[in-house]
Amino acid sequence: MNPLVIAPVLLPLLAGTLLLLLRGTLSLRVRRGLNLTMVAIQILLATVLLMTVSEGDILVHTLGNWPAPYGIVLVADPLAAWMLLITAILAWFALLFAVRGTDTGSRHFHPLFQLQLFGLNGAFLTGDLFNLFVFFEILLLASYGLLLHGGGARRTRAGLHFVALNLAGSTLFLFAAGTLYGTLGTLNMADLAVKVAAAPPENLGLVRAAGLLLFGVFALKAALIPLHLWLPAAYASTSAPVAALFAIMTKVGAYCLLRVGTLIFGEDAGPVANLYSDWLLTLALITLIVGALGALSATELRRQIAYLVVVSVGLLLTAFGLGTPAAIGAGLYYLAHATFAAAALFLLADIIASGRGASLDRLTPGPAIPRAGLIGGFFFIAAVLIAGLPPLSGFLGKFLVLKAALVDPAWPWAMGLVLTSGLLGMIALTRSGSLLFLRADGRSGATPASAGDLAPIVGLLALCLALTIWAGPILGFAHTAAEQALRPQTYIQVVLGPTTRTEPR
Amino acid sequence: MEALISLIVGVLTACGVYLILRGRTFPLVLGLTLLSYAVNLFLFATGRLAIGLPPIIDPNLAKPVGGYTDPLPQALVLTAIVIGFAMTAFLIMLALKARAELGNDHVDGRPDPGDRA
Amino acid sequence: MLEILLSALILIGALFTFIGSLGLARLGDFYTRLHGPTKATTLGVGSLLIASMIHFSTQGNGASFHEVLVTIFLFITAPVSAHLLSKAALHLRVKSLANVPPRIDEADSGTDSR
Amino acid sequence: MNLFFVILIPFVGAGLTGWMSRFGRTPSAWTAGGVTLLALLCLMPSAAVPFLGETLVQRWPWIPDIGLDLALRLDGLGLLFALMILGIGLLIILYARYYLSARDSLSLFYAYLLLFMGSMLGIVLSENLILLLMFWELTSLTSFLLIGFWREREDARKGARMALTITGLGGLALLGGFLLLGEMAGSYDLSTILASGDRVRAHPLYTPMLVLILLGAFTKSAQFPFHFWLPHAMAAPTPVSAYLHSATLVKAGVFLLARLFPVLSGTPEWSWLVGGAGLATLLVGAWFALYKHDLKGLLAYSTISHLGLITLLFGIGTPLAAVAGVFHIINHATFKASLFMAAGIIDHECGTRDMRRVNGLWKFMPYTATLAMVAAAAMAGVPLFNGFLSKEMFFAETATFYTEHDWGWLLPLVVVIAGMLAVAYSLRFTHDVFFNGDPIDLPRTPHEPPFWMKAPVGVLVAICLLVGILPMLTVEPILTVAVASVLQTPSPVHNLAIWHGVNLPFLMSLAALLGGLLIYAARRPLFTLAAQLEGRLDAQAVYRWTLGRVIAFAAWITRHLETGSLQRMLLLFVLSVLTLGVAGFVGSGSPLTGTRATLPVDILGVLVTVGILAAAIGTLALHRRRLTALIVMGALGLPVALIFVQFSAPDLALTQLTVEVVTIVLLLLALYFLPQRSPVESSRGTRIRDLGVAALAGAGTAALTWSILTRPFASISDYFLVNSLPGGGGTNVVNVILVDFRGFDTLGEITVLALAGLGIYAMLRDLRLHGPTQDADGRPWNWDLHPSIMAALTRLLLPLVLLVSVFILLRGHNLPGGGFIAGLIAAVGLIMQYLTNGVEWTHRRLSDNLHPVIGAGLLIALLTGLASLALGYPFLTSAFTHVHWPIVGDFELASAMAFDLGVYLVVVGATLLILIHLGLLHRASHATSLNPPEPR
Amino acid sequence: MLNLAVTIALGLVSAAFALTLWRLLRGPDQPDRILALDTLSVNAIALLVLLGIHLDSSLYFEAALLIAMMGFVGTVALCKYLLRGDIIE
Amino acid sequence: MKLRLFPHPVLTPLIALIWLLLANSLAPGQILLGLLLGWAIPIFTLRFWPERIRIHRPLTLFRFLLLVLYDILVANLNVALLILRGPRRLTPAFVTVPLDLRSELGISLLANTISLTPGTVSSWLSPDRRSLVVHGLHVRNPDALAATLKRRYEAPLLKVFEPC
Ligand code: NA
Numbered sequence A: 001m002n003p004l005v006i007a008p009v010l011l012p013l014l015a016g017t018l019l020l021l022l023r024g025t026l027s028l029r030v031r032r033g034l035n036l037t038m039v040a041i042q043i044l045l046a047t048v049l050l051m052t053v054s055e056g057d058i059l060v061h062t063l064g065n066w067p068a069p070y071g072i073v074l075v076a077d078p079l080a081a082w083m084l085l086i087t088a089i090l091a092w093f094a095l096l097f098a099v100r101g102t103d104t105g106s107r108h109f110h111p112l113f114q115l116q117l118f119g120l121n122g123a124f125l126t127g128d129l130f131n132l133f134v135f136f137e138i139l140l141l142a143s144y145g146l147l148l149h150g151g152g153a154r155r156t157r158a159g160l161h162f163v164a165l166n167l168a169g170s171t172l173f174l175f176a177a178g179t180l181y182g183t184l185g186t187l188n189m190a191d192l193a194v195k196v197a198a199a200p201p202e203n204l205g206l207v208r209a210a211g212l213l214l215f216g217v218f219a220l221k222a223a224l225i226p227l228h229l230w231l232p233a234a235y236a237s238t239s240a241p242v243a244a245l246f247a248i249m250t251k252v253g254a255y256c257l258l259r260v261g262t263l264i265f266g267e268d269a270g271p272v273a274n275l276y277s278d279w280l281l282t283l284a285l286i287t288l289i290v291g292a293l294g295a296l297s298a299t300e301l302r303r304q305i306a307y308l309v310v311v312s313v314g315l316l317l318t319a320f321g322l323g324t325p326a327a328i329g330a331g332l333y334y335l336a337h338a339t340f341a342a343a344a345l346f347l348l349a350d351i352i353a354s355g356r357g358a359s360l361d362r363l364t365p366g367p368a369i370p371r372a373g374l375i376g377g378f379f380f381i382a383a384v385l386i387a388g389l390p391p392l393s394g395f396l397g398k399f400l401v402l403k404a405a406l407v408d409p410a411w412p413w414a415m416g417l418v419l420t421s422g423l424l425g426m427i428a429l430t431r432s433g434s435l436l437f438l439r440a441d442g443r444s445g446a447t448p449a450s451a452g453d454l455a456p457i458v459g460l461l462a463l464c465l466a467l468t469i470w471a472g473p474i475l476g477f478a479h480t481a482a483e484q485a486l487r488p489q490t491y492i493q494v495v496l497g498p499t500t501r502t503e504p505r
Numbered sequence B: 001m002e003a004l005i006s007l008i009v010g011v012l013t014a015c016g017v018y019l020i021l022r023g024r025t026f027p028l029v030l031g032l033t034l035l036s037y038a039v040n041l042f043l044f045a046t047g048r049l050a051i052g053l054p055p056i057i058d059p060n061l062a063k064p065v066g067g068y069t070d071p072l073p074q075a076l077v078l079t080a081i082v083i084g085f086a087m088t089a090f091l092i093m094l095a096l097k098a099r100a101e102l103g104n105d106h107v108d109g110r111p112d113p114g115d116r117a
Numbered sequence C: 001m002l003e004i005l006l007s008a009l010i011l012i013g014a015l016f017t018f019i020g021s022l023g024l025a026r027l028g029d030f031y032t033r034l035h036g037p038t039k040a041t042t043l044g045v046g047s048l049l050i051a052s053m054i055h056f057s058t059q060g061n062g063a064s065f066h067e068v069l070v071t072i073f074l075f076i077t078a079p080v081s082a083h084l085l086s087k088a089a090l091h092l093r094v095k096s097l098a099n100v101p102p103r104i105d106e107a108d109s110g111t112d113s114r
Numbered sequence D: 001m002n003l004f005f006v007i008l009i010p011f012v013g014a015g016l017t018g019w020m021s022r023f024g025r026t027p028s029a030w031t032a033g034g035v036t037l038l039a040l041l042c043l044m045p046s047a048a049v050p051f052l053g054e055t056l057v058q059r060w061p062w063i064p065d066i067g068l069d070l071a072l073r074l075d076g077l078g079l080l081f082a083l084m085i086l087g088i089g090l091l092i093i094l095y096a097r098y099y100l101s102a103r104d105s106l107s108l109f110y111a112y113l114l115l116f117m118g119s120m121l122g123i124v125l126s127e128n129l130i131l132l133l134m135f136w137e138l139t140s141l142t143s144f145l146l147i148g149f150w151r152e153r154e155d156a157r158k159g160a161r162m163a164l165t166i167t168g169l170g171g172l173a174l175l176g177g178f179l180l181l182g183e184m185a186g187s188y189d190l191s192t193i194l195a196s197g198d199r200v201r202a203h204p205l206y207t208p209m210l211v212l213i214l215l216g217a218f219t220k221s222a223q224f225p226f227h228f229w230l231p232h233a234m235a236a237p238t239p240v241s242a243y244l245h246s247a248t249l250v251k252a253g254v255f256l257l258a259r260l261f262p263v264l265s266g267t268p269e270w271s272w273l274v275g276g277a278g279l280a281t282l283l284v285g286a287w288f289a290l291y292k293h294d295l296k297g298l299l300a301y302s303t304i305s306h307l308g309l310i311t312l313l314f315g316i317g318t319p320l321a322a323v324a325g326v327f328h329i330i331n332h333a334t335f336k337a338s339l340f341m342a343a344g345i346i347d348h349e350c351g352t353r354d355m356r357r358v359n360g361l362w363k364f365m366p367y368t369a370t371l372a373m374v375a376a377a378a379m380a381g382v383p384l385f386n387g388f389l390s391k392e393m394f395f396a397e398t399a400t401f402y403t404e405h406d407w408g409w410l411l412p413l414v415v416v417i418a419g420m421l422a423v424a425y426s427l428r429f430t431h432d433v434f435f436n437g438d439p440i441d442l443p444r445t446p447h448e449p450p451f452w453m454k455a456p457v458g459v460l461v462a463i464c465l466l467v468g469i470l471p472m473l474t475v476e477p478i479l480t481v482a483v484a485s486v487l488q489t490p491s492p493v494h495n496l497a498i499w500h501g502v503n504l505p506f507l508m509s510l511a512a513l514l515g516g517l518l519i520y521a522a523r524r525p526l527f528t529l530a531a532q533l534e535g536r537l538d539a540q541a542v543y544r545w546t547l548g549r550v551i552a553f554a555a556w557i558t559r560h561l562e563t564g565s566l567q568r569m570l571l572l573f574v575l576s577v578l579t580l581g582v583a584g585f586v587g588s589g590s591p592l593t594g595t596r597a598t599l600p601v602d603i604l605g606v607l608v609t610v611g612i613l614a615a616a617i618g619t620l621a622l623h624r625r626r627l628t629a630l631i632v633m634g635a636l637g638l639p640v641a642l643i644f645v646q647f648s649a650p651d652l653a654l655t656q657l658t659v660e661v662v663t664i665v666l667l668l669l670a671l672y673f674l675p676q677r678s679p680v681e682s683s684r685g686t687r688i689r690d691l692g693v694a695a696l697a698g699a700g701t702a703a704l705t706w707s708i709l710t711r712p713f714a715s716i717s718d719y720f721l722v723n724s725l726p727g728g729g730g731t732n733v734v735n736v737i738l739v740d741f742r743g744f745d746t747l748g749e750i751t752v753l754a755l756a757g758l759g760i761y762a763m764l765r766d767l768r769l770h771g772p773t774q775d776a777d778g779r780p781w782n783w784d785l786h787p788s789i790m791a792a793l794t795r796l797l798l799p800l801v802l803l804v805s806v807f808i809l810l811r812g813h814n815l816p817g818g819g820f821i822a823g824l825i826a827a828v829g830l831i832m833q834y835l836t837n838g839v840e841w842t843h844r845r846l847s848d849n850l851h852p853v854i855g856a857g858l859l860i861a862l863l864t865g866l867a868s869l870a871l872g873y874p875f876l877t878s879a880f881t882h883v884h885w886p887i888v889g890d891f892e893l894a895s896a897m898a899f900d901l902g903v904y905l906v907v908v909g910a911t912l913l914i915l916i917h918l919g920l921l922h923r924a925s926h927a928t929s930l931n932p933p934e935p936r
Numbered sequence E: 001m002l003n004l005a006v007t008i009a010l011g012l013v014s015a016a017f018a019l020t021l022w023r024l025l026r027g028p029d030q031p032d033r034i035l036a037l038d039t040l041s042v043n044a045i046a047l048l049v050l051l052g053i054h055l056d057s058s059l060y061f062e063a064a065l066l067i068a069m070m071g072f073v074g075t076v077a078l079c080k081y082l083l084r085g086d087i088i089e
Numbered sequence F: 001m002k003l004r005l006f007p008h009p010v011l012t013p014l015i016a017l018i019w020l021l022l023a024n025s026l027a028p029g030q031i032l033l034g035l036l037l038g039w040a041i042p043i044f045t046l047r048f049w050p051e052r053i054r055i056h057r058p059l060t061l062f063r064f065l066l067l068v069l070y071d072i073l074v075a076n077l078n079v080a081l082l083i084l085r086g087p088r089r090l091t092p093a094f095v096t097v098p099l100d101l102r103s104e105l106g107i108s109l110l111a112n113t114i115s116l117t118p119g120t121v122s123s124w125l126s127p128d129r130r131s132l133v134v135h136g137l138h139v140r141n142p143d144a145l146a147a148t149l150k151r152r153y154e155a156p157l158l159k160v161f162e163p164c
């Protein structure tokens, strides 16, 4: 039993509950401060957890003191810790942006924000398939609340689509989980891994079907083609801090594809080994190119960024689909980059939109943004990041994935499509950048973005810079996480191993 | 009985799918409700069907482990029902919001083409 | 003896339940159909519940009277339901075999405050 | 580590220069110049190394795992380029100080320039291939900034974008090529790669790798057919053109050819691709240069042509050709930089660069004219100027080629023609600008520019002359070491003398000079011909067309994919899921039906099946009449609950029944604000398609259910049955699972419920909806708000309902029931009061602030779990004990009960919050709300 | 005998259930359908009681009680909708 | 204050009784719990009870209840026969019953009683609450029916709930 494992889950729940209860009691200032502090503590917790597991250790918390596979377990391995840290950091910057005013646009922003983190952290930590479903619902419902935060017709429509699709996705999740339970009799993911590997041939059909249905669930969350269509509108029409926070949402799907794909349907899964690989690689590559085409055709900046998020999903899942330690390590490195870069761009897009008067973020000639030089500089850097141009982390991530792809028979496809999508993305960003910053006529009269508005953006960009500079050690960690994920025996042993009950009841 | 349950799940799914493919918010909600009926029954059935063996332990009677039906799917369905209810409620609210902001109840907010039939 | 009583109660209950639904299915307009279920079922389910009460009280696990509660509930609610249904049908001017008193139409076609 | 500083200094200096802007133009210029000088100084300590025949490598570990280090190298080639970059850079900085007007932000310009300079230095000094690539891309990006410097000009923006697109394309190809090359050589370090040429050339992937790398080099060096971006880049301020298109940007491509020469060259593929591209570029560039009326356009095409010449030399691939190539790199850099600067001066002085108007400048600016004419002569390959020397070596190489290949005679012929064209356009530059009558309609009256603007030109022209006359003294040493590093062997014997006697190359030079004169003399008909040809064979048009097609395709595909239609998304989702499920099952060869015995069909089973099918299909059939569909769907809950009862799930039956009615109330609340009917929108075909898809989905889930139900089964549940009472203290195993074994799920589940409540509440804030004042048939609503018979009796029911709720809550741990069901019952009881008595009446008796209830519920559940954590047990560890009190007897106290209480509160709070606030929607939408009269 | 009675009763109640279902689908008016839905609950209670006797288990009592309560609420809500549209006002 | 603590002397034992019915047990613990709930629930719910229910003649009420039970039995037999005979022989009619009862509860109880018994359903209450329209399944003489209803049900209810 290690409280460190459960702390990242309990803290946001507690914070969310308190923020809800104290809504009327505490002033907005105090609530903002409280929220920021809580997220900062989560960063700290995630860092400590990451340090603890950085050598490949796995920590388990058996909830209710019931041993796995009977009770629910939370499992912190390097992969989970990595996701937690990225989430917490991202959340802090998104919140920092939100507390400058957008958080007052709707009731309950602060509790919803914390509960969203509860859902995210829980999804990363849980070792139980059904519990994963529950956390999916939490993070989705919280995100629905946040997505609609502020209102507006477009936002509402996007929200409706998002909710409806995800409800269909939830139904599918239950079908898949039910099939696995009905066939294998367990829900613990480590136990499922054991049982899947030992499944008799007559049950393989059900196991495979369930596995691929789960794939569908996660693909929907991850925005893998053809299930990516919800993303552009949803991301493009929500408020900036929420869109920034959403940068992690697709990664939840990607994480689950990786987790389930390596743990339950991984190398050791016997006849269903590597069930996801081919599907994942093929679809991810198509996603890459479709996303890039979308970015190229976008007529609004935020939609363009949303499509670039689709592209990053494609690259990320290409890495996961390749399935080697090098590729997955590269993917995990890229994941952090893509999250921060997309978030920075979404925040920046908000500043650009509010600086252009009535033109908003439409990619048409419009008035100049106040402090265009500075903001243009940030945009330039962020664009370089997201387009994967040298020398920043985006390039490194892309390079690492491509390098890892060379051992795969599909490498020409991977290389061709990755490079093409990179080119298209670059063309798209050049067009929009030159339109927004070079081709401005007149002044919009909007108030210039303050240093405080820009601080979260600078912070996120600095994070990407840090990812670039310390790529060596970070990638080292990512490789540890990848190897750990690809060798699930340790995970299984730690989870299912000799009972970890604190003492007999 | 198993065939009947399968049939029920299948028909509920089919009706649900058809309804969610209609372009209005209300049928969408109805369809998702039908789908959640289908999946709840399915989830329940994964514990297999047993008559008269509710998982209520009788402390006086030392029934064997096989003397009760599988309780776990029931717990899962309970959770799923609650979550489904919450989601449905939210979707309904969203449908109303969409109606208010888009001016009609088409899922894409398309202007009303009128009743063609 | 007990078994005969029980069987009789059960059969009476089932029969009345059936007749109630039969009325619902057969009768000519809504207002007449309304009589079937609201009456026949109260007695039908009442008998069944009494049967259940007797059955479980004689099983050796002590008296079982909680069925009374269901009966109470049904007896309070069934007439209210019937009244509301009838009121709604009158409001909607559902086709009636009997002549509807004109004052109902007058009152119901007014505006929505008293 | 001085090499690092050489690169780093310009980058840091860029920031410094930008910061200096606050002190004015001159300090900016001084800073930029100082930075460049500093970088040059930093290079000096190592400058001798190449001359000793060594290669200096400096390394700083970065990502050692993948062989990506910050590794720099200094060899002859690198030194040569670094000197050119810094030296010409210095001159450009000086020139730009005077060239740019007061409106332009000089410091920004210098900052971009220094960034570009640093990137360029990075390319030429990189030891690691990936590092080289990074700098390569950085030059694309920074050149984008430089070309688009005059952002208000459309041509500048377009030119910049085009340059970035083409060089970016090349950069990406280069990435692919480098990746492959690195795999082949086993390292990204040039030292290793340059030593593994044989292995690389023998590798099966050599050709694709070569093509990719050449794509990179050719796009950067504006080789045909990628040459068209370069003339458009002329929209840049002239110092930029002078810098980028003489010594730096475009030279990066040929630098790469030189850099990788030992690894890549020596194969037919290399010869054909590189030679072919070079030859085509040489010719095409020269041809177009002649007809450009824009002075800079002429120079741009001539640059293309010269780049083609250099490429062709590397394509020929002999050691001597390499010598000529490197030599011409130097020469071209000097004369072209000076020519661009001269063109800039003319533009600056005349206000136009159109040679049809710019005439006879000799009279206005004789010094400038002299300098320009010298440089033009070098470009033409006139003896005594540096261009002559390298061009003659070039002719010599083509002549050698002729002796060794069939059809080889074509090459000297073609290059002589290109040479003639070069002479002709050089002549035009000289004659048309400085002589040819008087200027026509110039915006300004030209005169000599400031001295410091001419000085850089003078320096470069001096170099042209010095090299041209005294090659052995001036250029020979650096050329030798540069060639040595290109070839990775000592430089071959070459003779840089001016006079080699009358040989074939000399005759070719002579022919070129004379032919050029003739062509220029007969230019008029040629101009007419060119004007007629214009627009055909236009690579730029191809580019625009391609880009346009790509964007149109992107828009087309995106429009067709992302239609914004939810129906489409859902359809795709269902189809995807079907595909996945079927692929999963069918691919396995498992039988559909398992071996487990099935239960016999009984009457209840048939009944519920009929009931459910009737209700489901009825809902579907009647879905357009919404209320009817809702009523029919309301009948689903009963048979489903009966199934749960029949198959031993009493808890589920109770839950199903309560949730069902709450859902119906919810749907009714919503329906009030929605149309009462759904129009038919989809066509018959669509409906049939949807029915088909729905039927397939139904068949899929039915098959899945059947397949599972007919299979034998063993699960972890035995553990729950065994441990529920001794370990969890309850006999209702389902409830013990919910509050104990899987209490964490339940915690999540109530969070979901709370979130739904909060989310809905949050959404309601600005929601305005107008409920209809009459029903669907146009009938006004009934006058009776709260029929009194209903109201009076349901009030009586409240205590009863609450009692049942408490009953269900307390017994849940041991018998069917529990916090969730109990909470819903209480909520329904309270909702009933709202239904029958109205909001106002009820609110006078019951607070509508439900947030504290939800919060308290969550907190109780959370604290129950935290308590165990505080005691050193895992979260949510339960404890229970049996207490014996007199009279009362034995009763159980369990922490799980507290947890269940939390669940209860959240359920009551959230359900009421949702329903009441939905109910209040109507009132919220009316400023003057109808105040329902209070029933007495 | 009891078993026989219960079996016959189950048959009768099932028939009632089916008839009610028919009315539910047939309509023709909304009150007819609501009435059918209400009757369906009562039929279901009857079925549950019979099932309880048949299986000799009292665990079904709560379900019957809840059907009685919830059926009423459903009927009231639906009637209120027909009368007023706005059911919580 | 006293009223707040023990809001309803009748309700408390009634709730306790119902609790015991629910629990199906007479254990001392359950009795105590029942009383506890009988005390607690009215505190919360009394606000929902608009008027004090005063029963003036308990014996009349009891007799009334027996009468109603008897009528229900007979009514059910009648209705069953009517239904089995088929729809054609029926002569349904709406009958207006003028009301002397004034209290909401009284009227409600009357309406419910009418609905529960012989072939009649209370269909409509006039806005002024002075008359109740009853639907009869098989009515031969509407006025006689109205009179019977008044005599048989309204009179005792008047005595019990509105004796003045
Ligand atoms: Na001229």
Ligand code: NA
Pocket (backbone or CB within 6 Å): D918, D919, D920, D921, D922, E086, E087, E088, E089
């Ligand atoms: Na309302």
